[in-house]
Amino acid sequence: MTSRQQLIPPTHQSVKAGFVVYSPGSEYRSIVILEEGELIAREVTPPHSVVFTMRPGDLVGxxxxxxxxPFKYELSASKDSKITLVTEECMESELKRLPLWLLALIRSLSAKTHLLKRAAIETRVRNTLKSLAEYLSHKSSDTEFNLAELLREFSFLTKISTTTAQEDFKSLLRRHLIKLSQKNGRVFCKIVDPELLHIFTDYIRAQETETEFAPYRLSIVQKKILVFLSAMEVSPEKTGPDWISYIHEKFPDADVSQWISLLQIQWFVKTDPKNPDCDLFKINKAKVQYFLKALRYETNIRGVL
Amino acid sequence: MTLEEGQILFREGAPGENLYVVRDGELQGKSTLGTAINTYGPGALIGELAFLKKEPYTETITATEDCELIEITPDALEESLEQEPAWFRSIISFLTGRLQIAGENKRKSDKIKALPSLLYILDSLSSRVKANEETKVSHAEVIDGVEKLFNLSKDNIEDLLKILEELEVLKILGEEIHVKNANVVHLLYESIRFRARYRKTPPQILSMTEQMVLNAVIKTVQQSTEPLKNGAFTVNTESLLKVGKRAMFGATLTLRTMLPLLERKLLNASVPLGDGAVLPEIEAIPFFFGDFDTILDLMELNRIYPLLDKKLVK
Structure with missing residues (x-):
């Protein structure tokens, strides 16, 4: 005898039209394979609608x-039919005979299907704090929002549970990114600065991808340049070489490589980005402000208050 | 087979062939379609669907440490199945098909569930830069916002944007997205939100009769030589009745048919109608007035709303 154990054979049956092959109340479980004829699966409650029809070669269970x-439908023959029943004992004996990798493959197909079905009803969001911060970054800072309404809308958008979202609200509160107040027994939420929340989401993403958050890897010279650029009331338009010498004049440590770095972090942009021949650059005020704010509120963003 | 740390087992998109069982070590799988990283340790299987369905591998697998793997070829599967009873092959094929369907359903459900998030981001970005009619928002900002809020992959967000483009809600133009009418995006978002919360038809969704009445009003305004005053229109009843005869496909325009719109102040009669219990003949009302943009936006919403569900489940 080989290492393979003996197979308990499946049962073959010929059934007449109307015969109930499986009823949900039954304690016996088996796979039903239709060899010949036709089977129908019906709801067990009125009006006993037909859910699906089986043709030869189809199987259920x-x-x-x-x-x-649970298999929740009643299975009956709508024509005289021939069926094969693979019972629990039969399947067990079959599974024991299989090479281990094939058994693992069957288990994996089952487990993955189960996971996908479960995931389809759960939230997709992995980092709920990032999601909440993103949601709130689209709210204005000059309104006091009813917290219950915010929770309801956020949960509608993301399918994140209210309990999880409440914890995340606390986390944002601890970072002073939002303010909570109470009036007439209701809790209201005020966004301190939507852009700060946006910066916070970028910071979380950098952490997730294990990359360093750009504002927190600036060199001393870059920080000095940042403060200098943010203080400039008007943004002059200059060519690259002119900007290099202008910056070098103010900060002797800054050279061409520094200019390339500043372009990479987008502190400067072409005055006409759609024109490939354009060689004039201006300060990207929005980006400079972004970096400045990220540095100013570093403790809030890192959560080390 | 063995792999050294950093070595790639296969790349995403490569034709599916073998199945791998991890005996020792750890590997990571990354797909360009998402940010999730899958980890495979001892006992894990890699590439089941690609192996069984001969489909391309769906992720790039890299060894994060030295690994030992068992490689199963399609011939080995065939050899094993030949030794099993015929019904066993059907079970494998059933389990494979079921996994595939579960994957497709998941992808579909992700898109349906992500639509409110996309509309929320579009609504928010459009309201920041609201211009006269067409609003331009940054394509990258939309993708970034939805990804952070809902954790949907870029490709799926692009698919959703394309659905909205097909419905003429927006136009994707490279780095920019032109939102045709920001008010309609807002109305669409609020309608979907209302439906989810109260499980009933949103108040912005009009009946067929209401839509036919408003269609007649729009046509009358467009044919009229009288200019709009701060967006407000005035239509005289005689002209409205004439247009109504042609535009309402046999239905008669009466104050009774117009009542729901009058009650919601979408249309206003030039003379008071009391509590609506006894209505005068429509001819007794000299003219009707209202805000033209509000009506146009509402009609546009009613054009899109029923089509959206159909497009999403396709």
């Missing part, structure tokens, strides 16, 4: 047998 998933 795999999930019920392998994963103990």
């Amino acid at each position: 795999v999930a019920a047998l392998l994963e103990r998933e």
Whole structure:
């Protein structure tokens, strides 16, 4: 005898039209394979609608047998039919005969399907704090929002549970990115600065991808340049070489490589980005302000208050 | 087979062939379609669907440490199945098909569930830069916002944007997205939100009769030589009745048919109608007035709303 154990054979049956092959109340589980004829699956409650019709070659009951998933329909023959029943004992004896990798493959197909079905009803969001910060960054700072309404809308958008969202609200509160107040028994939420929340989401993303958040890897010279650029009331338009000498004049440590770095972090942009021949650059005020704010509120963003 | 740390087992998109079982070590799988990283340790299987369905591998697998793997070829599967009863092959094929369907359903459900997030971001970005009619928002900002809020992959967000483009809600132009009418995006978002919260038809969704009445009003205004005053229109009843005869496909325009719109102040009669219990003949009202943009936006919403669900489940 080989290492393979003996297979308990499946049962073959010929059934007349109207015969009930499986009823949800039954304790016996088996895979039903239709060899000849036709089977129909009906709802057990009125009006006993037909859910699906089986043709020769079709099978049901795999999930019920392998994963103990309930099979909730009544299965009956609509024509005289021939069926094969793979019972629990038969399947067990078959699984024992399989090479280990094939058994693992079956288990993996089952488990992955189960996971996908579960994931389809759960939230997709992995970092709920980032999601909440993003949601709130689209709210204005000059309104006091009813916290219950915010929770309801956020939960509608993301399917994140209210309990999880409440914890995340606390986390944002601890960072002073939002303010909470109470009036007439209701809690209201005020966004301190939507852009700060946006910066916070970028910071979380950098952490997720294990990259360093650009504002927190600036050199001393770059920080000095940042303060200098932010203080400039008007943004002059200059060519690259002119900017290099202008910056070098103010900060002797800054050279061409520094200019390339500043372009990479987008502190300067072309005055006409759509024109490939354009060689004039101006300060990207929005980006400079972004970096400045990220540095100014570093403790809030890092959560080390 | 063995892999050294950093070595790639296969790349995403490569034709599916073998199945791998991890015996020792750890590997990571990354797909360009998402940010999730899958980790495969001892006992894990890699590439089941690609192996069984001969489909391309869906992620790039890299060894994060020295690994030992068992490689299963399609011939080995065939050899094993030949030794099993015929019904066993059907079970494998059923489990494979079921996993594939579950994957497709998940992708579909992700898109449906992500639509409110996309509309929320579009609404927010459009309101920041609201211009006269067409609003331009940054394509990258939209993708970034939805990804952070809902954790949907870039490709799926692009698919959703394309659906909105097909419905003429917006136009994707490289780095910019032109939102045709920011008010309609806002109305669409609020309608979907209302439906989810109260499980009933949103108040912005009009009945067929209401839509036919408003269609007649729009046509009358467009044919009229009288200019709009701060966006407000005035239509005299005689002209409205004439247009109504042609535009309402046999239905008669009466104050009773117009009542729901009058009650919601979408249309206003030039003379008071009391509590609506006893209505005068429509001819007794000299003219009707209202805000033209509000009506146009509402009609546009009613054009898009029923099509959206159909497009999403396609």
